[in-house]
Amino acid sequence: MIEIKDVVKIYENSITALEKVNLKIEKGDFLYVTGESGAGKTTLLKLIHGDELPTSGEILYDAKPVLKQFPLYMWRRKISFAYQDYMLIEDRTVFENVTLPAQIKGESFSKMRSKARAVLDALKLKDKMYERVRNLSGGEKQRITIARALIANPDVLLLDEPTGNLDEDTAETVMRYIEAVNEQGTTVIMATHHFMKTNGRPKRIIKLHRGRIIRKAYV
Ligand SMILES: Nc1ncnc2c1ncn2[C@@H]1O[C@H](COP(=O)(O)OP(=O)(O)OP(=O)(O)O)[C@@H](O)[C@H]1O
Numbered sequence: 001m002i003e004i005k006d007v008v009k010i011y012e013n014s015i016t017a018l019e020k021v022n023l024k025i026e027k028g029d030f031l032y033v034t035g036e037s038g039a040g041k042t043t044l045l046k047l048i049h050g051d052e053l054p055t056s057g058e059i060l061y062d063a064k065p066v067l068k069q070f071p072l073y074m075w076r077r078k079i080s081f082a083y084q085d086y087m088l089i090e091d092r093t094v095f096e097n098v099t100l101p102a103q104i105k106g107e108s109f110s111k112m113r114s115k116a117r118a119v120l121d122a123l124k125l126k127d128k129m130y131e132r133v134r135n136l137s138g139g140e141k142q143r144i145t146i147a148r149a150l151i152a153n154p155d156v157l158l159l160d161e162p163t164g165n166l167d168e169d170t171a172e173t174v175m176r177y178i179e180a181v182n183e184q185g186t187t188v189i190m191a192t193h194h195f196m197k198t199n200g201r202p203k204r205i206i207k208l209h210r211g212r213i214i215r216k217a218y219v
């Protein structure tokens, strides 16, 4: 469904973050993107989301270049990104933050509220719903970022180190929830340093090293 074809990303400071990356991600896949700090994981997710453009190569969706078939805002209705650095609006409440993408999509308030309740409950955040984001811990913010990405019901979910700031039990709760979302058909692409072996079905894994894929396997 998504194909990364000969993608090279050289940033303005002439750092090469990705070199000739080729990868196919099928609908419903769960893909781990691993590799050392600076390997290019976030860059790969940003290119798929359309935050950055490749220097050369293409990102295809159903065999056609993504941004030639949809304007960016339409692409963003299919794909959500839980950013490594949260990208939350600090002086707004958790509820306002997590429902923003659904609001943009034009969903009804009552539908958004019940979805927000269910997702925040699953991520152990229900009592924080009306708290301002600036008053929350790093691990809480990280889960809010994941909740925001989920509430929009994306076809494709991009997660950048979603468990990096979480204790083991909370990380496991989050992973089980993400696995359940994947099992319902959402494609998940997750960058992480520490992936967990769970009882879920086998997942694909790639390892990046200095912008190149050096391993493709199943875990
Ligand atoms: N906006 C940018 N401008 C210039 N260089 C960048 C930019 N973003 C990332 N880089 C560089 O590109 C390379 C890949 O960075 P990237 O953020 O993709 O790595 P990462 O694998 O996500 O690392 P981490 O595990 O630390 O999050 C690094 O050398 C980084 O310094």
Ligand SMILES: [Mg+2]
Binding pocket: 041, 042, 043, 084, 160
């Ligand atoms: Mg990163």
